[in-house]
Structures are given as C-alpha cells and as structure tokens.
Amino acid sequence: MLTLNSFGIMKILVCISKTPDTTAKIAFTQNNTKFATDGVQWIINPYDEWYALVRAIELKEKDPSTVIHLITVGAADAEPIIRKALALGGDEAIRVNADSHDSFYIASQIAAIAKDGNYDLIFTGKETIDYNGSSIGGMVAELLDLPYISLATKFDLGGTTATVVREIEGGEETDSVSLPVVVSCQKGVAEQRIPNMKGIMSARTKPLKVVEPAAVEPLTNVVSFELPPAKAGVKLVPADNPEELIRLLHEEAKAF
Amino acid sequence: MSVLVFIDHSEGHVKKASLEALSYGAALAGQLGTTAEGIILGTVTEDLAALGKYGVKKIHQLAQESLNHLDAQVYARIIAEAAVATGANVLIFSNNLSGKAVAPRVAVRLKAGLVSGAVALPNISNGFVVKKNVFSGKAFANISLNSPIKIVSLNPNAFAPKAGEGQAAVAALSIQAGTAKVKVVSATQATGQVPLTEAEIVVSGGRGLKGPENWGMIEELAKLLGAATACSRPVADAHWRPHNEHVGQTGIAIAPNLYIAIGISGAIQHLAGVNRSKVIAVINKDPEAPFFKAADYGIVGDAFEVVPKLIQAVKKLKGIA
Structure with missing residues (x-):
C-alpha cells in the first residue's frame, strides 16, 4: 500500500498509452485477429496527454518541486510515444517491457511499479481510444487499496487534500479526498497544449528506464475483431419536403 | 452458480440502464441454466420486488442511506463480498458512469476477467466470449473471459429491457457498509430531463x-x-x-x-x-x-x-x- 511520501515533495505518476491516431483507418489482418498497423500513425492516447499529463504539468508549474514520472506498458515501439510525452513535461519515464495484454495485466504492471514509488497521485486518462475499457484507473486503485475518483472534470490540490469534480450519472459531484489517490481525467481537467522546442530538446536526455514485467496472467484475450456492417448509404429527402423525413423515420426506420 | 446484476439508482429511482442489465442477466442465466439475482446498495422509493418482472428471482439489498452516494471503493468491497456469499460466477454491470467506477475494482477483488462495453449476450458455445465496442465505435472485438468468475459491463441502449411477469424476493444483505475515504462535498443532478x-x-x-x-x-x-x-x-x-x-x-x-x-x-x-x-x-x-x-x-x-x-x-x- 502507498503511504504519503515523507519528503514533502509531491510525486505524480501519469499512465501513458500508445494508441492509433484518431483518424487511422481501422482494419484487421491474420483472419481478423490482429489490428492492421500498416501506415498507422501512433499517438499518445488523447485523454492521457491532454488531461492527465497536462494537469500534472500544471501542478508542477505551481509547485516546481513536484516530481512527475510517466509510465507505459509496451514494447520498444512505444518509446517515441513516451519521448513525446516527456517533451510535453515530466521528469522521467518508465517503460514496462511487455506487450499489452488485457486491462488487468496492464493495471497489475502499473501497480507493481507504483507500490514502491511513493506516489501521492496517480493519473490516467478516462479511457483509451482503441480498447475503450475505462478500467485501468479503478483496477490500479484496487490493487493498491487506494481511493479512486473516476472521470474527473476538475482537479485541485490544497496541501495533501485534493478537491475533485467528477461526472456522475445525470450530474456532477464535488469530492474531497486525502492523498494518495488515483484519478481518471477527462475534458475540463486541463487545457490541451503542444510541446515546445525546449521541451523536445530536453526530452532526449530525460531518463527512460526500461523494466521487465511482473509475472501476471491476463484474465481475458481477444478472439477476433469485426467491422460493423457497412451503412447502406444515405437516403436523401428533398429540402422542400422535410415531412417526408419524419414519415421515413417513423414508418421505415421505426425510430419512434 | 448464479448471475448477479448490479442495480444502479439515483434520486430514489432505479436507472433504465439497470433494467437493461437485469434483462441481460436473466437472459444469460437462461443460457447458462441458472438463476439471476440483483444487488442494490442504498435506498429507492420504488418497489424492488416488482423488478422480478425483468427475470430476477431475488434482490439483495443493503438499505443504508449512506450508500445512496456511490463510493467505488466501498461499493466494490460489498459487491465482491456479496458475490462470494451468493455463489455468483457471473456479474453484470451497466457500462454507465457508475459501472465504470465500480466494475474494475470488483474485477480485481474477485480476480475476474472484465469486458466493459458489451453489446450482445455472451457466446457460450465454446467458452465465454463477449462482443464489445472497440476503436471508439469503429469496430467490435470478441473477448474471451478465462477466469472462474466473469464480469460483463453492458453498454447502455445495447440490450432492450424485457418485462414479463414475476416478483422478486427482497433480502437484506448483512455486510458492514464501511466508511468511504472520499468525502462528497456536494452533488448536482439535472432533474426532469432525459439523461x-x-x-x-x-x-x-x-x-x-x-x-x-x-x-x-x-x-x-x-x-x-x-x-x-x-x-x-x-x-x-x-x-x-x-x-x-x-x-x-x-x-x-x-x-x-x-x-x-x-x-x-x-x-x-x-x-x-x-x-x-x-x-x-x-x-x-x-x-x-x-x-x-x-x-x-x-x-x-x-x-x-x-x-x-x-x-x-x-x-x-x-x-x-
């Protein structure tokens, strides 16, 4: 279990995932069992970058003694992504040298690093844009027996207490919690920014530690992928007869 | 062996997404030749026994008002304990904001494989394979759950609730609620609107x-x-x-x-x-x-x-x- 680190220095761990670019063509190979990576641009998962990482950087700008570590679970091809994250900010990075299996496997690797790291805060993005699991934060928190605040839209620190606004079903909730805590971040927590030249230059020399994975058995595996059936194509209704759209939606599509 | 469905509620009412989860759980229990039960933490104004019409035989309730605010850590501990006590081997959540907060923690406690964002009933002809959305709605993945206990988190609006006949027995859970580490300062709900x-x-x-x-x-x-x-x-x-x-x-x-x-x-x-x-x-x-x-x-x-x-x-x- 984590305890608040005794040095009075805020330590933040930001979880970074590598995902295909938002506009990447989604296709599969090997009898629909593997994502087709040919020609795919890889990016930092947008929620990890825009919200989790940037909020950590903002906290460090307020209190420069803050230490930010980044962690990713991935093979060597994840290094350009973690370097890009370091160019935005963060002091050092850890790459757990493993293919990412399921959420439980990834969360277990992150928890294995975090349990000896004396982190006060662990930030994740709200979900990855490829697997859309939204599970890593909750799993890491449970593995470390920490409170977890999901889907934060605002995050502020006062000493060792965090005030967090989060989205709940049909509304929002303001929470107060003592550190350490795990928080998943979404829009509102921070404003997206782009790396500057100084950041890019300094990222080259920031430490990037590679560690071997803990022995963990994944609990699930992907059997196959499918693409949704292609749309039949849009049926256009003339602009001078919008009533026809209502008739079609009602009688043909039976949408209401 | 049974299917346990988490029933989410706010403002005293069971969420529509949970009616879908109950119907899904009951249909799955039918496939597996077992029964479906529900679990609800906190209090609601409506008659829980009437939820039997969605196919659940029994609803376990821990009727404490302190539980009307969902705390992921507290909820996960109670649900995992109840799952063990009732012998559940499949748990169903709705993949709404509440499910996203709680299901991953329960999965860790029970060492259960989790599929979040399921869009159809599992295929149990060869193992336990669940179809889910991936790549932000641009594709589906079929995920095999390989652990003894399995958790499925169902996407809202993916499975139509089916109401039939029947009443559920409502039983009080005897589990300590515990205290939340997260303090709720305030909460606002948009009332009177369709969520x-x-x-x-x-x-x-x-x-x-x-x-x-x-x-x-x-x-x-x-x-x-x-x-x-x-x-x-x-x-x-x-x-x-x-x-x-x-x-x-x-x-x-x-x-x-x-x-x-x-x-x-x-x-x-x-x-x-x-x-x-x-x-x-x-x-x-x-x-x-x-x-x-x-x-x-x-x-x-x-x-x-x-x-x-x-x-x-x-x-x-x-x-x-």
Whole structure:
C-alpha cells in the first residue's frame, strides 16, 4: 500500500498509452485477429496527454518541486510515444517491457511499479481510444487499496487534500479526498497544449528506464475483431419536403 | 452458480440502464441454466420486488442511506463480498458512469476477467466470449473471459429491457457498509430531463445553428419526440450549451435508437461519440458535409427552414394541433 511520501515533495505518476491516431483507418489482418498497423500513425492516447499529463504539468508549474514520472506498458515501439510525452513535461519515464495484454495485466504492471514509488497521485486518462475499457484507473486503485475518483472534470490540490469534480450519472459531484489517490481525467481537467522546442530538446536526455514485467496472467484475450456492417448509404429527402423525413423515420426506420 | 446484476439508482429511482442489465442477466442465466439475482446498495422509493418482472428471482439489498452516494471503493468491497456469499460466477454491470467506477475494482477483488462495453449476450458455445465496442465505435472485438468468475459491463441502449411477469424476493444483505475515504462535498443532478446516455432519441445541434438564441427549435423538436438534446464540441466550447450536452470523442459517447444531427458537419471526433446510434438523420446545408457518409437519412438544406417544418410534421403525426 502507498503511504504519503515523507519528503514533502509531491510525486505524480501519469499512465501513458500508445494508441492509433484518431483518424487511422481501422482494419484487421491474420483472419481478423490482429489490428492492421500498416501506415498507422501512433499517438499518445488523447485523454492521457491532454488531461492527465497536462494537469500534472500544471501542478508542477505551481509547485516546481513536484516530481512527475510517466509510465507505459509496451514494447520498444512505444518509446517515441513516451519521448513525446516527456517533451510535453515530466521528469522521467518508465517503460514496462511487455506487450499489452488485457486491462488487468496492464493495471497489475502499473501497480507493481507504483507500490514502491511513493506516489501521492496517480493519473490516467478516462479511457483509451482503441480498447475503450475505462478500467485501468479503478483496477490500479484496487490493487493498491487506494481511493479512486473516476472521470474527473476538475482537479485541485490544497496541501495533501485534493478537491475533485467528477461526472456522475445525470450530474456532477464535488469530492474531497486525502492523498494518495488515483484519478481518471477527462475534458475540463486541463487545457490541451503542444510541446515546445525546449521541451523536445530536453526530452532526449530525460531518463527512460526500461523494466521487465511482473509475472501476471491476463484474465481475458481477444478472439477476433469485426467491422460493423457497412451503412447502406444515405437516403436523401428533398429540402422542400422535410415531412417526408419524419414519415421515413417513423414508418421505415421505426425510430419512434 | 448464479448471475448477479448490479442495480444502479439515483434520486430514489432505479436507472433504465439497470433494467437493461437485469434483462441481460436473466437472459444469460437462461443460457447458462441458472438463476439471476440483483444487488442494490442504498435506498429507492420504488418497489424492488416488482423488478422480478425483468427475470430476477431475488434482490439483495443493503438499505443504508449512506450508500445512496456511490463510493467505488466501498461499493466494490460489498459487491465482491456479496458475490462470494451468493455463489455468483457471473456479474453484470451497466457500462454507465457508475459501472465504470465500480466494475474494475470488483474485477480485481474477485480476480475476474472484465469486458466493459458489451453489446450482445455472451457466446457460450465454446467458452465465454463477449462482443464489445472497440476503436471508439469503429469496430467490435470478441473477448474471451478465462477466469472462474466473469464480469460483463453492458453498454447502455445495447440490450432492450424485457418485462414479463414475476416478483422478486427482497433480502437484506448483512455486510458492514464501511466508511468511504472520499468525502462528497456536494452533488448536482439535472432533474426532469432525459439523461443523454439513456435517451432513445437525441436531437443535437452544431455550429450551423449560429448562436445559443436559436436553440428553441432544437428543444421544441426534442420535447415533441421525447428526446434528449445534445451538441457538438465547438458549441460546448463556445458556451452556447452546457458541457454535459457535448457528445463526441471528448464528450459523452451515446448509442440512441435515433440521432438527429442539425448543423453538425460530422468530424471524425464527433462521429466517434455517436456512430453507435442505430439510425442517424443529418440536416446540413453543405452537401459535402462528411456526416452524410455516416448517415441513414439526410436533408441538404438550411436548418432554419427545415427544422420548423419537421416540428410541424411531428405535431401532425402525434395529433397535436
């Protein structure tokens, strides 16, 4: 279990995932069992970058003694992504040298690093844009027996207490919690920014530690992928007869 | 061996998404030749026994008011303990905001494989394989759950609730609730509106509407259809509409029966949040708007001329004036 680190220095761990670019063509190979990576641009998962990482950087700008570590679970091809994250900010990075299996496997690797790291805060993005699991934060928190605040839209620190606004079903909730805590971040927590030249230059020399994975058995595996059936194509209704759209939606599509 | 369904509630009412989860759990129990039970933490005003009509035989309740605010850590411990006590080997959550907070923690406690965002009943002909959305609605993955206990988190609007006959026995859980480490300072609920993630019809407006003063017709059309209102990111960023109406990749992802997009061009980031809608109708004056490629029905025309006529047509259909 984590305890608040005794040095009075805020330590933040930001979880970074590598995902295909938002506009990447989604296709599969090997009898629909593997994502087709040919020609795919890889990016930092947008929620990890825009919200989790940037909020950590903002906290460090307020209190420069803050230490930010980044962690990713991935093979060597994840290094350009973690370097890009370091160019935005963060002091050092850890790459757990493993293919990412399921959420439980990834969360277990992150928890294995975090349990000896004396982190006060662990930030994740709200979900990855490829697997859309939204599970890593909750799993890491449970593995470390920490409170977890999901889907934060605002995050502020006062000493060792965090005030967090989060989205709940049909509304929002303001929470107060003592550190350490795990928080998943979404829009509102921070404003997206782009790396500057100084950041890019300094990222080259920031430490990037590679560690071997803990022995963990994944609990699930992907059997196959499918693409949704292609749309039949849009049926256009003339602009001078919008009533026809209502008739079609009602009688043909039976949408209401 | 049984199926245990988590029942989510707010403001004293069981969420619609949980009725879907109950029906899904009951159908799965039928496949597995076992029974489905429910678990609810906190108190509601409605009659829990009546939820038996969705196919559950028994509902376990820990009726403490302190549990009416969902705390993920407290909830996960109670649910995991109840799952062990009732011999559940499959747990069902709705993949709504509550499910996303709690299910991953329960999965760790029970060493259970978790599929979040399921869109269909598991295929149990060879193992236990669940279809889920991946790549932000652009594909599906079939996931095999390989652990003795399995957790499925069902996407809202993916499985229609089926009401039949029957009453459920309501039993009190004897588990210590425990105290939450997270203190709730305040909570606000938008009452009296159709929640966006649960809405069967959504009417959404974009930059093409030119300003917040023009939302009257969007709201009127939505009200006539019993729909929720939504908007695109630029509209929320410009504060024309509240952020909780923003659908898209960085906003809320929805999957209604009908999504009507008015004055929205259909950028890929917007589509990522709405492409799971069963039917999409697009109204845009630009015939080149990318949204038409993702739509089932469309009108190339000016929203300010088209929408009032749509309102009249719906009124006529519903026999109003």
